[in-house]
Amino acid sequence: MITRRSFLGSISLPAVSVAAGSLDSTRLVQMLSTMNVSSAAPRDVAKDESAWREIQQAFTVDRSLINLNSGGVSPSTAATQAAMKRYLDYSNTAPVYAMWQVLEPQRETVRVQLAELFGCDAEEIAITRNASESLQTCQLGFDLRPGDEILTTNQDYPRMLTTFDQRARREGIRVRKISIPVPLEHPDDVVSLLEQNISPCTRLMMICHMINLTGQVLPVKSIVQMARRHHIPVIVDGAHTFAHIPFTHQDLDCDYYGTSLHKWLFAPHGTGMLYVRKSKIADLWPLMAAGESMAKDIRKFEEIGTHPAANALAIGEAMAFHQAVGAETKAERLRYLRDYWLGQLKHHDRIKVNTNLDPAYSCAIANVQVEGVDTNQLSNYLWDEHRIIVAGIQHEDFEGIRVSPNLFTTLAELDRFVEVIEHVLRQGLPAASQK
Numbered sequence: 001m002i003t004r005r006s007f008l009g010s011i012s013l014p015a016v017s018v019a020a021g022s023l024d025s026t027r028l029v030q031m032l033s034t035m036n037v038s039s040a041a042p043r044d045v046a047k048d049e050s051a052w053r054e055i056q057q058a059f060t061v062d063r064s065l066i067n068l069n070s071g072g073v074s075p076s077t078a079a080t081q082a083a084m085k086r087y088l089d090y091s092n093t094a095p096v097y098a099m100w101q102v103l104e105p106q107r108e109t110v111r112v113q114l115a116e117l118f119g120c121d122a123e124e125i126a127i128t129r130n131a132s133e134s135l136q137t138c139q140l141g142f143d144l145r146p147g148d149e150i151l152t153t154n155q156d157y158p159r160m161l162t163t164f165d166q167r168a169r170r171e172g173i174r175v176r177k178i179s180i181p182v183p184l185e186h187p188d189d190v191v192s193l194l195e196q197n198i199s200p201c202t203r204l205m206m207i208c209h210m211i212n213l214t215g216q217v218l219p220v221k222s223i224v225q226m227a228r229r230h231h232i233p234v235i236v237d238g239a240h241t242f243a244h245i246p247f248t249h250q251d252l253d254c255d256y257y258g259t260s261l262h263k264w265l266f267a268p269h270g271t272g273m274l275y276v277r278k279s280k281i282a283d284l285w286p287l288m289a290a291g292e293s294m295a296k297d298i299r300k301f302e303e304i305g306t307h308p309a310a311n312a313l314a315i316g317e318a319m320a321f322h323q324a325v326g327a328e329t330k331a332e333r334l335r336y337l338r339d340y341w342l343g344q345l346k347h348h349d350r351i352k353v354n355t356n357l358d359p360a361y362s363c364a365i366a367n368v369q370v371e372g373v374d375t376n377q378l379s380n381y382l383w384d385e386h387r388i389i390v391a392g393i394q395h396e397d398f399e400g401i402r403v404s405p406n407l408f409t410t411l412a413e414l415d416r417f418v419e420v421i422e423h424v425l426r427q428g429l430p431a432a433s434q435k
Contacts, residue, residue: 046332059408065387070406083317087310103309119248126301131239134258134274141284146172149201210240215365246327267318334364369400381433
């Protein structure tokens with residue numbers, strides 16, 4: 001057992017103001033420092049509940065319910081909330097001065113920090129409101145003609161598929177959505193499957209880095225390089241991977257990547273990031289109009305009119321938390337939490353696991369089906385009767401509940417979830433829940 005003393009790292013973090021009722025700034029600095037470990041392997045750190053209890057207290061979550069749907073949107077830490085409030089309060093002193101002249105220029109510091117975390121040039125990063133805005137900028141930014149074809153899968157996020165469907169209705173282009181196996185036992189097979197579906201009319205491709213429905217990670221770099229040989233640009237939907245699994249841009253080699261920051265980075269709600277390779281910026285139209293002088297400027301993708309500075313600047317506090325915990329340590333903890341609950345259920349003959357659990361191809365998220373039980377009814381029962389939040393998924397190719405614990409999740413909460421599922425396996429759903 002690793003002692004808390006052995007965790008103490010050597011980093012020095014600036015004091016931050018924290019919302020009332022949570023950790024004070026000195027305690028928060030100590031808490032974050034414990035996670036920057038030099039003498040213990042991340043896999044060992046992941047199992048030390050005394051250390052993670054400190055981290056759990058950085059969040060102001062409601063413990064009267066069990067939130068196992070971090071895949072939707074995550075809470076921010078108290079420190080990030082406090083930073084955002086501080087910026088909002090200052091903005092309101094005189095918005096045209098405080099927000100536009102003082103705070104908005106500080107956006108550039110956050111841009112640089114995001115670029116360092118992603119491993120690219122700061123002039124390739126736009127700060128957006130969410131993954132949808134980032135991805136739709138790319139989806140709608142390419143010039144296409146009637147008869148041109150877009151290739152994607154039927155497991156991408158519904159909003160992104162809807163975006164392409166609207167282009168098809170409006171412009172006469174075609175959208176080809178292929179099915180991929182669930183669970184995806186051999187992820188590299190997706191490369192061949194996509195290549196087999198390229199036609200002479202294929203002009204654009206979009207793929208997930210991690211599929212939101214199952215938590216399955218796809219081999220993005222291989223897909224991008226395959227498509228590049230066919231001269232087809234690839235948009236990468238990274239909504240669920242940034243600050244979730246350790247990687248940098250070099251591991252993807254993509255030209256276009258969009259993500260949300262309010263999921264696994266714990267940034268303020270309504271924050272996202274768009275990466276566009278510098279040489280590709282000029283040829284991609286922005287979502288909202290920008291002047292011709294901005295054609296090669298990544299900031300043209302941020303031309304959305306008046307917007308708060310607070311959300312973007314508080315991203316910096318979220319990154320400080322993420323970096324103090326450490327990407328590898330965080331990922332190991334997330335996998336540990338997933339394996340903790342799934343290890344108790346997956347051997348049951350009516351539990352079907354829809355996610356390849358290989359650490360190279362998954363992390364916190366797993367999707368399981370309780371065979372013989374309607375997925376939506378199960379999801380509703382978990383909430384209505386036990387205040388447990390999961391995402392019920394009913395897809396044309398599979399169904400199951402998506403379970404995504406996070407750093408704020410306790411083992412006791414996972415034990416309660418397992419207890420309820422085991423009860424359903426033995427007794428089924430109550431008649432009232434089956435309507």
